[in-house]
Amino acid sequence: MTRFIIVRVLQSFVALIGISILIFVLVRASGDPTDLYRTSMTSEEDIARIRHNLGLDKSIPEQYWIFVTGLAQGDLGESLVKHRPVTDMIMERLPNTLSLAVSSFFVSMLLALFLGILGATRRDTFLDNGVKFIAILGQALPGFWVAIMAILVFSVYWQIFPASGTGSFMHYVLPVGTMAFFLLPGMMRLVRSSMLDVLDSDYIKLARIKGLPDRIVIWKHALRNALIAPLTAAGMLFAMLITGAVVTEQVFAWPGIGRLMLEALWSRDFPIVQGVTLLVAVAVLLINLLVDILYAYIDPQIRYQQM
């Protein structure tokens, strides 16, 4: 197990280096950053001085080394527009994104468990078809459009919930609802299909023959094992969560890191876009690592296979 964890940690580390090289290359490929400073007044000496200040006169490997050591110390550079450290700007916005993402995750996970199990245990009934219908719609309708239609209904016509901003509980309802709509179908399908697999297994049949009530068979014996399969999809769920957050923050003018990144995109503030991408990349790697270790812990077959 220790060996397995060490190998996995090393692999994640290598992947992180790969991603940092990729982003570094992208920045170089996007053109000379001194163009942003160039006006009719700047002389060649000025440009040379700026190049020196930005460290652009050093060799490429040296530049990469400076970039990576900065990253290791949590230095993501400085915003080109606001002239503030990117790390500070991200940290200011991060709590907003986390509160949105975490509450949406729990709301949709609870709903997905409830509806997914309902669908699996009452297979091919009216209820199951209803659940499938929601999943199909949720996967096809664009989330940003559903959100705007929700604003039309709940903020413009009925004026129940505010259409943008943060602060009160009411501000959470529409954004969380939108994200849940986005996350629910995938989660529900996972729960439903893994529950169906588990319900078909021998130990569940035994539990039923033994005369245990349905309630205990499903919620105690089956649920535990049915939750293992969705665990492997945690990486994909995380990707959906990020996508959902960026879209939702944009629709509802929610001041999180997704919105920060989009504002930076429109003002061509590259260091911020790069900073958020790197942060998410680290999170993706960490989650994959944790899931792998957790999964190997639950299912020993994987440990031996990989060695």
Add this chain to the structure above:
Amino acid sequence: MDTTKVIDWDKVGRDAQQKRIFTQLTFIIPVAVLFVMVILAIFAPLLAPYPYDQIAMSDRLMAPFFMDGGSTSHILGTDNMGRDILSRLIYGAQISLSVAVMVIAITAGIGTALGIVSGYIGGRTDAFLMRITDISLAFPAILIAILLAATIGPGYWTVVIALSFLGWAPYARLIRGEALKLREADFVAQARIIGTSPMRVMIRHIFPNIINPLIIMVTLSVGMVILTEAILSYLGAGIPAPAASWGNMVNDGRTYIDTAWWISFFPGAAIGLVVLAGNFLGDWLRDKLDPRLRQI
């Protein structure tokens, strides 16, 4: 948990027939929707009543014909710059469809090649490729797109590159699984024994046997790609104005949602309809070609 059931055979027959009709409908309707979309995309200049970028400030924010103040000269109304919504919808089909075709051609090609190599060669190559695939699967595509849009600028090719950059991963994962199974098949072993080169085994023996799951995957990803392109264009990281992309049309209407709901409503509904059609067709094909995959 059941008591004895009395089987009503008439009802069984009726149910089966209803189910058959329903299954046929889930094929016919999606095919019709996608066919209409292809026709609209190809003949857009002939079918659209107005050019997609014709601005008419005197006609701005006109309602669709079925509402008060609407007229049949602009059936689905006009947007904030007086552009005809119906015409922009028709041209939008062009963008959605061509992005989907480009991206799917690239991702399916790369993903299939990597999947076959990974599954057939196995060993360290497989472990390495699958690690990259895992990371690519978990990385949100829209971040790559925003990163690219910020460096090389938003545009048609930025969208295609951004969606292809990670989009090959699901293909590689699926095809690798199939190749892994086929590797152990007798006909592959026989080909190896008579000295066929690995390259030839992969192309002539493995590839023809993974075409079914490949077709299913391609159909299922049509909706996915169209949806992601719409998200990117909505966020301003995709196809820039004045081009008529369904995603940026929805965005145009966001500001006017309290006065002119139709600007956002119709393009969003079009995205939903097309994605729904693609997904239904994919499901239908999966049931026909490869029932083993039904649970996925």
